[in-house]
Amino acid sequence: MTGFKCLAVPGPTNMPFEVRQAMDVALEDHRAPDFPDFTIPLLNDVKKIFRTETGHAIIFPGSGTGGWESAIANTLNAGDKVLTSSFGQFSWLWVDMCSRFGLDVHNVEVEWGRGVPLGAYREALEKDTNHEIKAVLVCHNETATGVTSSVKAVRELLDDLKHPALLFVDGVSSVGSLEFRMDDWGVDVAVSGSQKGFMLPTGLAIVGVSQKAMEQKKQATLPVCFFDFGDMIKMNAQGYFPYTPPVTLLRGLRASVDMLLDEGLDNVAHRHNRLAEGVRRAVTAWGLNNCAQEAQWHSDTVTAIKMNEGQDANAVIQTAYHDYKVSLGAGLSVLNGKVFRIGHLGWLNETMVLQALGGVELAMRKVGVAFEAGSGVGAAIDFYTETAASNKMAAE
Template sequence: MSVSNGRQFLGIPGPTNVPDAVLSAMHRPAVDIRKGELVEITQQIKEDLKMITRSSGMPFLFIANGHGAWEAALTNVLSRGDKVLVLESGSFAVGWGEAGARLGLDVEVLGGSYQRAVDPDALEARLKADTAGEIKAILVVQVDTASSVLNNIPALRRAIDNAGHAALFLVDTIASLGTMDYRMDEWGVDVTVSACQKGLMMSPGVSFVVASEKAMERHQTADLRTAYWDWTGRLAPEHYRSYAGTPPVHHLFGLQKSFEMIRAEGLEAIFERHRLLAGATRAAVGKWAEKGEFSFNITAPEERANSVTTVLLRNGDTLPAIHDYCLEKCGLVIGVGIAALTGKAMRIAHMGHVNAPMMLGTLATLEMSFKALGIPHGEGGITAAVEYLAAHVPR
């Protein structure tokens, strides 16, 4: 017996659910890639990227996932042998650094924890010790999808400034852009990296970089530049050069619609929706944790992301049963723990095209699986989530 017949729901932290309106926007014939409508769409998407990153910087689009944008960011501002400092708070900044090491960069990791945000004081101390200015760039994520930590980007910028250091500040916003506040110019970020498949509600395949004036200056002397990723080549006047070849036509149609939806809802309303749905999720997890089987991976409430919640299990052996039950019996795909948390955690996404029925359904299905499988958990998680939303969403 199952109750899974119907539309399967994707509860993972990327790719996220693509709205029907976006799917429909892609369902049309291709058009001329050299002039006309597609040129206008590309220009509008670039303006939308400046809007959502709150930046006056230079946007670039890549036919690639987020790992491609990582490489694009590094190769355009750095040279072989340059030292970069990676700020660890989970898996993804470290992964970005590993990609840099393969390119020939000298990578140093400022050790951190999967349970806490990056410590600005530790960053400031390390930069003050770098009296020779060997560190050329600092890599960090705003939200780490593995740990679900939220890093304080303005505080990290202040640490760099307090140290009087000239390193470029590179921030990965793949798991945060379009779900919470981000202010590239105001926060002094030199390169912003993102991708379309999470908060931007689009099928994977396009990623982005926005470069500050300082980053564009460093680009002029970078010797890791390659033909495909090179920013200079993508600034040529011919439209196809923006993509180093044929544009991703139907992805652009979809992104155009995604940004139309974002503008219609408004950034502040989007951020508030994510905050509320994250709060409901945390209310449920807090109740489930009362029996000791479940716990928040991020210990400090103020460091928990509004896009994803990572939940630790004392007995990881029950995870496959939870995932299988949710999928096979109920039609819900729930996120698995990854990297150091493989086999130890589940990840509940609340990002992108998601509302209260979607989120409450996800949480209720999880609680249903705990009951059906006999997994110890505190009662009343769904009631707590409903009460949270009822208290915070006015009539």
Template sequence: MTAGRHFLQIPGPSNVPDRILRAMDMPTMDHRGPAFSEVGRKALEGMKTIFKTEGRVVIYPSSGTGAWEAALVNTLSPGDTVLMYETGHFATLWKKLAEKLGLNPVFIEGDWRSGADADAIEARLRADTGHAIKAVCVVHNETSTGSVTDIAATRRAIDAAGHPALLMVDTISSLASVEYRHDDWGVDVTVSGSQKGLMLPPGLSFNAISAKAMKASETAGLIRSYWSWADMTGPNDTGYFPYTPATNLIYGLNAALDMLHEEGLDNVFARHRRHAAAARAAVEAWGLEILCNAPADRSPVLTAVMMPEGHSADAFRAITLRHYDMSLGNGLSKLADRVFRIGHLGDFNDLMLVGTLAGVEMGLRDAGVPYRAGGVQAAMDVLGQTLDTHRDAA
């Protein structure tokens, strides 16, 4: 038995606030009854404010993987070519899913240390004079590496190439934590999930859909049933769903929407940037290397840290968990045992960050990892320097 609360500092699922837990702790409602219409409408309309879209948003009872599949099967046909960018583990998984669906994904190779290169995307599209590429798929925030892609720049690249491909974006780990504008940035399908910036448990996923994408769905040839946008539209218009929704998670979603708007989305984004800057200051003070080596691409929601040569990230994580009851994110696929990831997203404040970084610093000491002391103080200095600005914004 360990006293105190467990520190869940992986980059998602994030900590669920007590207010949301209480909102979900309700008797299950009749999802066909008249009272549910208001609950469903609030969730569906509220998510438009988070995606910043006037278009349609659909909600699935699934993980984000389901929303990946929904984005593809509703818009594409067997054998279609899809341009994807290798920003990391999750971009790679989306590519593998596309292959399993019978699509032809073309992968732009990346080094797992930065966001997607808009110039490389533009060059590929310019070379595609026959417009064989039907969609461009990028991950906004690559959770495995701590890198962010500039989606507005990606849109400009597609437009500069004069290419008609759909733009699809994964915001599973960025939505409600990093600024995102579905309409303004010309995104056709945005994919997301409940368990990160939205502060919910896993179990809900989302598609935000442009008019162009909805039009493409009318002639798309991939088979879909559970994921069908067409089946969603009629029931959703009155606040209902074509099959049983995750009712209690939707109660929690509505509480999360209230919390985000009470704080103000711009303030939420600023808070995440501030905590990320403090976390990076700690890593640099420790003398460790941040995985994302393009400073402009570094994520506001997590920091991925490279271990010194000859030291095991997994052994360090295990010691930190055992000694301090704190979970840190592991390295995924080609980064296994080479990287640990510090999550600083969702319902998170200064004291939680300082406690997290203190746990990391003590864990580095206990695991015999070479480092310089003083990372926590460096983070506190950043937080102190920005405190007045943060207070004014709040």
């Protein structure tokens, strides 16, 4: 089949040509005398993406999962109590990792489609007068259900109760796309990866670490080696790494960070919000439902679309892929067959979103889902037309 594949999964995302070109370079000496001229400004600029001035930006070879592990292994002791919540595949996997590390996990199970349970968190923290809870985990954007939770609200809760627990945030599908304010929200470890908002291939765990987390690290006894924050910070200060860094990906990261900062992080967030709203209008026009149960949780980076009773989401995904070259995200775990996901993050514009929506319509028509052809695409076009001025303003 001729033509481009349409990559509409929530990561990996589309890679900008600038990023690809930046990585089309000969391999380099990572111990060269001038290597720090490249790495020190890069690490400083990655801090800007996390919006931290006081924290560190740390880049490990790895993926988001490695970032999760780094948060736990650097700051906690076996048996430490952690407050967590699971409301989708990724929030659940991080909780599972906490158990595998021998932590005492106090997990609040939440219906998939809802966000971080602020009430239950308050209750657990209020009861914890001896401050046994050492860390509170938040999945900022649950990619499996398209749910964004308020990190700020969790910070306010901790502050209100004067609770000293560390705040760990999974920002894998939010950092570099949605509003993310590490310092303002008092995030102690913010975890991201290269293949979503950073618009790169998979291969980097990109982590923001606060001074408070580094203080806590002094008392931490879980084994940590490859993901040691201390080793990394020490070597990074001179512009080097404790082991061979993935320099080619770092070259790509330089280009992607430049693109994000040139666009401006507020504009990036605005663009994602506008593109996402077009998708949401399409979902409503098709007569389908957003898996995120309330507007407060609607994610601007991914929409999980719930099919109606008797409709098979996997048939839509398979047909979109095989017949129309459109990759949609599958429903994970209990949502398999029930939802398909459209990723709308990274290097993306209106027409790319419309391509994905058009592909969904073609696939739904082919598998016999009843809807009016063009209704979703039309609703998105109407919205993008109505809001074209706001987009232009944001870009200026």
